[in-house]
Amino acid sequence: MGGMATHLITGSGSGIGAAVTRRLHERGDDLILLARDAGRARQLADAHPGARTLVADLAEPDRISWAFSKQPMPDRLDSLLHIAGIVDLGPIGDLRPKTWHQQLNTNLIAPAELTRLLLPQLRAERGQVIFVNSGAGLSARAEWGAYAAAKHGLKALADALRQEERANGVRVTSVFPGRTASPMQAKVHSQEGKEYDPAQWMDPESVATAIITALDMPRDAEIDNLSIRPGH
Template structure:
């Protein structure tokens, strides 16, 4: 009998992460869902019956190794899906080190540390690391300096990892969605002082489709970079 694929997902609680988790869960794949605390883990376990949870706070990447040492990690991992993220907009003149650090920790350092900790399992399965980046990972606009810097860094992490792990059979994909209808997007509009109309932006399900396409691609190819823009 074929072994079920196992995916570790960050950000499964909402937006793109929830859409991806729903799709993988519906087709019977095994899920390991990262939660920031025990309460959140309980919510995710109830939302996805049969899924395992792993508790670790992406806002404190230095503590992830310690947190995981007290829990059981999967023996093999077919994909590591970095989908969680935070955003706080402000002009450079108003950005404090605390605001910079929080976005860099969650959006860049935590994915780097998670990848480091799980690479042995990914190499064993010749697995796939997917970084859900952002259009801000390719260009930065006014008030987006800290977030865009974290996402530019995430692109560098993905590009370097792809070169390093190619010989081990580990595939690496960066997905750069434009504005996607999600709680994060609602928050961005609030920060921008704009009215939020979800129908104007990409449905998270559409981004999930692109991620599953990358995951399901036959072994003779890999999607390195995928930019997804609103179609209207």
């Protein structure tokens, strides 16, 4: 990579995304942080001086290309890091289409659309796409149906993309973290009616270490799938 690497990151506002963003920022890489609206973009820019922002709402994937058409786009990109996600639990018997659409839009269709729109820049740099998936992308438990369906879909997206883009030199990695101490985890616990103790779960920094390891692998190697689980 000539000069500084440029990364586009979703979900940089909290949890794993915040940890990855801080570490890449500290080492001097160029960052483009996706924000859902202008106010959020200002917060992210203030938190990471020198980072650029792009505004698009992952909850509305049909509007992302329109939003991007109104903003300057990066001319080169070394990596696209899909870290944003939302979770909503409930039994299949209670889940309405609205919840399915929300889970699929933010967790699957938006990453697909972002990838489509940024592939030309990634191909030009022989870059990398990293999907932060979930243990729920490998098996689905009771009440996790909609989220797990989206994450199973995200694994399929990554697997297909890996084969399609191999000839273009684009690496594709899926990371499957177990439960991580984050705002999302706090929400899950409240939906499950359980006490939340962050000390019981992985630190987002540990997952960030794994993501950055995949990012920094020498070009003669590629991490396709990486599962990370709490070590106690």
